[in-house]
Amino acid sequence: MQQAMARLWRIIEPIRPRLYLGLVVTIAASVVGLMIPQVLEVLVNNLNASPTAATVWIAGGVVIALGLIEAVLLFLRRVFAIGPSTNTERQMRVRFYQRIIDMPVAFHNDWGSGQLLSRAQQDVTQIRRWIAFGMIMMVSSAATVVVGIVMMSSSSWTLALVFMTVIIPIVVLTYRFQQDFSVLTRRSQDLNGEISTRVEQSVQGIRVLKAFGRSEHALENFELEAGALRDNEIRKARTTARFDMFMFALPEIMLGICLLLGLFQVNAGSMNVGELASYFATATLVVGPTRMLGMLFGQAVNTTTALERYFEVMDSENTIVSPEQPVPAEIERATGELIMEDVRFRFHDAPGDQPDLFQGVNLHIRPGETMALVGVTGNGKSTLLQLIPRLFDITGGRITIDGVSVHDMDLDDLRKLTAFAFEDTTLFSSSVRDNVLLGVDTALPRSEQDNIAWEALETADAGFVADLPDGINTRIGEEGFSLSGGQRQRLALARAIAARPSLLLLDDPLSALDTKTEERVTAQLHEVLNNTTTFIIAHRSSTVALADRVALLDDGKITAVGTHQELLRTSQRYRYIMASKPARSAEVQA
Numbered sequence: 001m002q003q004a005m006a007r008l009w010r011i012i013e014p015i016r017p018r019l020y021l022g023l024v025v026t027i028a029a030s031v032v033g034l035m036i037p038q039v040l041e042v043l044v045n046n047l048n049a050s051p052t053a054a055t056v057w058i059a060g061g062v063v064i065a066l067g068l069i070e071a072v073l074l075f076l077r078r079v080f081a082i083g084p085s086t087n088t089e090r091q092m093r094v095r096f097y098q099r100i101i102d103m104p105v106a107f108h109n110d111w112g113s114g115q116l117l118s119r120a121q122q123d124v125t126q127i128r129r130w131i132a133f134g135m136i137m138m139v140s141s142a143a144t145v146v147v148g149i150v151m152m153s154s155s156s157w158t159l160a161l162v163f164m165t166v167i168i169p170i171v172v173l174t175y176r177f178q179q180d181f182s183v184l185t186r187r188s189q190d191l192n193g194e195i196s197t198r199v200e201q202s203v204q205g206i207r208v209l210k211a212f213g214r215s216e217h218a219l220e221n222f223e224l225e226a227g228a229l230r231d232n233e234i235r236k237a238r239t240t241a242r243f244d245m246f247m248f249a250l251p252e253i254m255l256g257i258c259l260l261l262g263l264f265q266v267n268a269g270s271m272n273v274g275e276l277a278s279y280f281a282t283a284t285l286v287v288g289p290t291r292m293l294g295m296l297f298g299q300a301v302n303t304t305t306a307l308e309r310y311f312e313v314m315d316s317e318n319t320i321v322s323p324e325q326p327v328p329a330e331i332e333r334a335t336g337e338l339i340m341e342d343v344r345f346r347f348h349d350a351p352g353d354q355p356d357l358f359q360g361v362n363l364h365i366r367p368g369e370t371m372a373l374v375g376v377t378g379n380g381k382s383t384l385l386q387l388i389p390r391l392f393d394i395t396g397g398r399i400t401i402d403g404v405s406v407h408d409m410d411l412d413d414l415r416k417l418t419a420f421a422f423e424d425t426t427l428f429s430s431s432v433r434d435n436v437l438l439g440v441d442t443a444l445p446r447s448e449q450d451n452i453a454w455e456a457l458e459t460a461d462a463g464f465v466a467d468l469p470d471g472i473n474t475r476i477g478e479e480g481f482s483l484s485g486g487q488r489q490r491l492a493l494a495r496a497i498a499a500r501p502s503l504l505l506l507d508d509p510l511s512a513l514d515t516k517t518e519e520r521v522t523a524q525l526h527e528v529l530n531n532t533t534t535f536i537i538a539h540r541s542s543t544v545a546l547a548d549r550v551a552l553l554d555d556g557k558i559t560a561v562g563t564h565q566e567l568l569r570t571s572q573r574y575r576y577i578m579a580s581k582p583a584r585s586a587e588v589q590a
């Protein structure tokens with residue numbers, strides 16, 4: 001708990017002066033509030049001695065003035081605390097977002113999106129509430145209790161001492177409460193994350209759920225998780241209720257005991273009525289902050305859990321970063337020549353007894369050449385392509401583009417040199433234009449950007465864009481659901497082409513196209529591929545036809561490289577793999 005709070009303390013260093021001001025005005029408001037009973041004491045004693053209307057008017061006026069000052073001071077507390085705390089909230093959220101988009105793909109494979117969502121939203125909001133309210137109120141409540149007890153002791157130190165004894169059971173209870181509540185809070189926050197993940201996955205996969213009639217099943221699973229959260233929330237509420245009960249009862253019981261003792265003291269003449277009235281008015285004011293301290297302790301526990309969850313993500317190690325002194329890239333003159341030397345790779349979560357996915361891949365793609373990659377399903381073709389822009393890092397060997405190791409390049413440069421069209425197309429809920437121009441320099445004049453977009457769309461045979469309601473500016477639905485699979489794939493292909501990379505990486509880019517469309521795209525692509533070094537995963541011989549040479553990936557190695565004809569002639573394995581691919585009308589002739 002201390003460590004997380006200490007880190008928060010360092011984060012809020014720039015806004016501390018404003019928070020101190022907030023604290024000062026809050027304590028001032030409490031002190032002003034505590035002065036009201038003192039006025040009451042003077043009033044009661046004066047009325048007892050010589051009752052006059054003037055005394056009543058003056059005392060009433062002073063109480064109203066003190067009340068107004070207290071209200072203004074509380075208003076100022078918000079003014080001082082809200083601005084800086086919301087700034088910190090924004091800053092923490094932005095850093096969190098930056099962190100998760102910087103983290104490698106492997107990190108996102110390990111973390112459920114709902115866990116990240118709930119940390120970016122609920123946890124950061126909880127932290128802001130603590131900075132703006134909890135932290136200040138905790139210090140000011142403690143100060144009010146201390147000042148109140150000092151004031152009570154001026155009326156009767158014995159009664160003040162009796163009242164103080166209530167603090168001992170409160171400290172013990174608070175400690176035990178914190179132990180139980182922190183476990184329950186962590187569970188609730190984690191369950192919230194799991195529920196967010198489930199909602200997100202169900203919305204994304206809604207068509208699959210419906211098509212397979214699994215909505216009921218999904219609902220049952222969701223009910224289980226929602227039920228677990230509910231049970232945990234009830235346990236939390238019960239723990240809080242027990243704690244609150246004692247926090248309310250203990251001070252009240254103590255006040256009752258003090259009242260009896262006070263009356264005895266007045267009766268014995270060791271205390272006057274004014275002092276007793278002032279003591280009780282102060283004690284009543286102190287009871288509120290005493291209870292508040294208990295509630296704030298609960299908030300402190302929630303905040304610590306939120307901070308731990310936040311830092312868990314922020315502290316995750318990012319292994320895929322730019323080198324400290326990158327080799328300057330000549331992006332304009334790059335040819336995209338790719339060399340893989342003895343490349344080895346295994347996923348970090350692969351079982352220990354499983355061999356490496358790549359056990360020494362060697363491959364040379366010449367400048368301007370189009371190389372197809374062929375292999376049986378699931379043998380690592382997509383992964384091999386993803387090693388080039390360092391979406392995953394190789395565990396051995398070397399990959400170079402134009403003679404420079406991808407590990408020696410700045411990541412931004414590396415990703416400008418390459419462009420990727422993934423097998424499962426992801427489109428953002430934004431305009432077609434924005435989606436296609438994702439890899440294009442935003443500093444270019446708009447007309448030039450438009451030309452690039454239209455050219456790429458034409459190459460990818462995505463002329464359908466012109467017929468959309470707003471043409472290229474049509475906003476596509478979330479994840480591009482309103483487009484067909486083939487249309488989405490063509491937009492993703494256009495996006496890779498528009499980036500005009502030196503090395504184009506295409507993961508089976510024509511798989512969702514019908515035969516006629518595929519023929520048209522293939523014809524157009526030939527032009528682009530003639531001038532760009534391209535590495536293309538091919539599941540069908542129509543895609544292989546685009547390539548100058550073909551590489552065969554088998555058992556973690558490239559076992560054969562040659563033209564389609566050569567491999568058909570020389571490799572039995574290649575003949576077997578090509579024979580098992582689905583036949584299409586655009587097949588190349590053997």
Ligand SMILES: Nc1ncnc2c1ncn2[C@@H]1O[C@H](COP(=O)(O)OP(=O)(O)OP(=O)(O)O)[C@@H](O)[C@H]1O
Nearest residue numbers: 109347349350357376377378379380381382383384
């Ligand atoms: N993030 C991951 N963690 C662990 N294993 C993974 C991960 N991603 C993929 N794999 C495994 O690595 C192997 C290669 O996957 P990959 O997607 O590269 O194959 P592929 O040849 O492209 O498949 P396909 O031909 O079906 O598209 C598969 O066995 C897959 O289960």
